[in-house]
Amino acid sequence: MTAAQAGVTARGIRRSFGPVHAVQGIDLDVPLGQVTALVGPNGAGKTTAMLVLATLLVPDAGEVRVAGFDPITQAGEVRARMGWAPDVFGMYDTLTCREYLETMAAAYRIPTGQRTDRARHLLELARLPDKAEQPVHSLSRGQKQRLGLVRALVHDPAVLLLDEPASGLDPRSRVELRDLLRRLAGEGRAVLVSSHILSDLEEVADRVVFVDGGRTVGQHAIGDMPQARTARTYRLRGLDPAALQAELEKRGVGWATAGHAGIDVQVLGGEESAARLLAELVAADVRVTAFAPVGGSLEATYLDLVEGQR
Amino acid sequence: MNGILTVARLEFRLRIRAGRWRWLVGAWFLVLLGVTLLVRSAADQENLVGDLEEQRTLGAAMFGVVMLVVLALALLVTPALAAQSVNGDRERGTLATLQVTRLSAAEIALGKLLASWGTALVFLGVTLPLALWCYLEGGLSVLRIAGVYLVTALLLGIVCAISLALSTLLARTTTSAVLAYLTVFALTVGTLVTFGLVTASVQTEATVRNDGYGGSYEITVPRPDKTWFLLAPNPFAVLADSAPAAPVRTIELPNGDTIEEPLSVDVLGSMSRELHRIRAAPRYHDTEYGTQFAVPDGVTGGPVWPLGLGVNLLLAAGAIWVTIVRLRTPTRKLARGQRIA
Ligand SMILES: Nc1ncnc2c1ncn2[C@@H]1O[C@H](COP(=O)(O)OP(=O)(O)O)[C@@H](O)[C@H]1O
Ligand SMILES: [Mg+2]
Numbered sequence: 211m212t213a214a215q216a217g218v219t220a221r222g223i224r225r226s227f228g229p230v231h232a233v234q235g236i237d238l239d240v241p242l243g244q245v246t247a248l249v250g251p252n253g254a255g256k257t258t259a260m261l262v263l264a265t266l267l268v269p270d271a272g273e274v275r276v277a278g279f280d281p282i283t284q285a286g287e288v289r290a291r292m293g294w295a296p297d298v299f300g301m302y303d304t305l306t307c308r309e310y311l312e313t314m315a316a317a318y319r320i321p322t323g324q325r326t327d328r329a330r331h332l333l334e335l336a337r338l339p340d341k342a343e344q345p346v347h348s349l350s351r352g353q354k355q356r357l358g359l360v361r362a363l364v365h366d367p368a369v370l371l372l373d374e375p376a377s378g379l380d381p382r383s384r385v386e387l388r389d390l391l392r393r394l395a396g397e398g399r400a401v402l403v404s405s406h407i408l409s410d411l412e413e414v415a416d417r418v419v420f421v422d423g424g425r426t427v428g429q430h431a432i433g434d435m436p437q438a439r440t441a442r443t444y445r446l447r448g449l450d451p452a453a454l455q456a457e458l459e460k461r462g463v464g465w466a467t468a469g470h471a472g473i474d475v476q477v478l479g480g481e482e483s484a485a486r487l488l489a490e491l492v493a494a495d496v497r498v499t500a501f502a503p504v505g506g507s508l509e510a511t512y513l514d515l516v517e518g519q520r
Numbered sequence: 521m522n523g524i525l526t527v528a529r530l531e532f533r534l535r536i537r538a539g540r541w542r543w544l545v546g547a548w549f550l551v552l553l554g555v556t557l558l559v560r561s562a563a564d565q566e567n568l569v570g571d572l573e574e575q576r577t578l579g580a581a582m583f584g585v586v587m588l589v590v591l592a593l594a595l596l597v598t599p600a601l602a603a604q605s606v607n608g609d610r611e612r613g614t615l616a617t618l619q620v621t622r623l624s625a626a627e628i629a630l631g632k633l634l635a636s637w638g639t640a641l642v643f644l645g646v647t648l649p650l651a652l653w654c655y656l657e658g659g660l661s662v663l664r665i666a667g668v669y670l671v672t673a674l675l676l677g678i679v680c681a682i683s684l685a686l687s688t689l690l691a692r693t694t695t696s697a698v699l700a701y702l703t704v705f706a707l708t709v710g711t712l713v714t715f716g717l718v719t720a721s722v723q724t725e726a727t728v729r730n731d732g733y734g735g736s737y738e739i740t741v742p743r744p745d746k747t748w749f750l751l752a753p754n755p756f757a758v759l760a761d762s763a764p765a766a767p768v769r770t771i772e773l774p775n776g777d778t779i780e781e782p783l784s785v786d787v788l789g790s791m792s793r794e795l796h797r798i799r800a801a802p803r804y805h806d807t808e809y810g811t812q813f814a815v816p817d818g819v820t821g822g823p824v825w826p827l828g829l830g831v832n833l834l835l836a837a838g839a840i841w842v843t844i845v846r847l848r849t850p851t852r853k854l855a856r857g858q859r860i861a
Binding site for chain 2: 227262264265266267268281282285286289290292294296298299300301302304305309313314316317318319361365
């Protein structure tokens, strides 16, 4: 990847807070025009790594380029081209949404005449145009989250760093967030999204960076993710649950009821054995209505990687 | 410059909308109006003012007391305006989102200073009608009023700057607020107590000769002229001593000459004269009774306020510098347990 194509490149970021080694070697590439997911359990160092990229924190070590500039020595250049949305949006409660965005536009040195237009455009993007004159504190958590997200877009940045943008969003807003992220990437921006809600990322991300214990443990294009090696849970439903359970027991497959949702089965050996089990059930005349992995493949790979580290 | 105004406007807006702002300013004005009324009726008493001639100088007596009260109350209000500015924003998570914009650390720092100082000046500004009242009562020059207001404004700005710096140094808003109040306490009561104690222990032995009794003996003399600088940073000392041209009254002597005499009821003037007196060094001089070691009559030292205001301004400059450094990002050091976002 050449520098021109890379929104973010990071090599060997390390950062400790006193005795806590928050980040101990994160490598990261965020190409322009793509959505890159930063995935890892709580405390993996995602937020810390993003703070380094966002020109807020000096790393103890590491090579970082954001939009072609060094966030430590050329913070101003980076800030002009990078938008960052923290995981907790601090908002000024008494400002209205429009005032809030206009203030941010001013802080990004957008000329006075353009601020109102910019704020209106962003409010539409956040689906909050009717909230323009409402105080920020009257917004719901999800609406605040959306406002915080478009705030990061005030200055039309080439690189977008979003820390857990999906948390607090209702299903509809999640779908919209996905579409928005795709659109932003489609406009040629480099988008880095951290999340632990993996099913959301699976459908939007082009690439995934797995981190655990402060280290990058894998970077993959979403198309060629390694297959899971450990057991995976599949959820089954049949027209006749009793018959389904009997067939499973006959095959010695352990199952557990998931109530009305169906029956959960642990499948070892990846998609190959899952497909075989389904074929056998169908061949045995069990009328199966649902057969699907619980959690996406991203989750499986992720759990796999995390397990592998232990 | 625009960045400073952006931050200041934002902060000012937040302040005005949060809390019972109008009530606070209204209560503040009413309290000071009450004080002014009380001072006026006290100063109006015959035994204080003496004769009708002096009635026209009633304003000077009122103004001095009122301004000391204004400064005292303002010193109580001002730390609250800035002492939670930065760490409060950190707690709410609003600081980092400002820091990643193109605002520089200096713009954020000065914008916040401007906003808190501006708020303090609003409180000071609403007392102007009271100053006008004093002026109308007579005995005051516009220059004196302007000078006193200017110095009060500066002193409040200095307190704002120090409080702001404390809010960047400490993670918890309560700690920084308490320290800001302690700083004001140190500047006001602390300087006074230190001056008193140090002066009491710095004494000189001197031999004086008393011709009347035909002998000489040793005395110990306190030397405030060596410790006066401890008192200089006191905001009240600075205010009293820096006030331009204390009001005087003109007295006509029986022989037709007139002399000008400082008003005894002008508190600021009396404080100022007292401050000048403590700067004067005692010395041996001959009197009709013998050789004395004391400050001769009519000798006074120089003014105290240039040093006092200078020290305070240096403190403020240092505080502003600290604030800017602590707001600079990317950050290398974090206070313990402090998160950026
Ligand atoms: N300012 C800080 N001071 C001390 N420890 C911190 C600080 N910031 C983060 N940490 C620690 O560093 C680790 C990584 O944190 P973080 O980057 O927030 O993880 P994530 O965002 O992946 O959940 C955690 O163990 C966290 O407690
Ligand atoms: Mg996090």
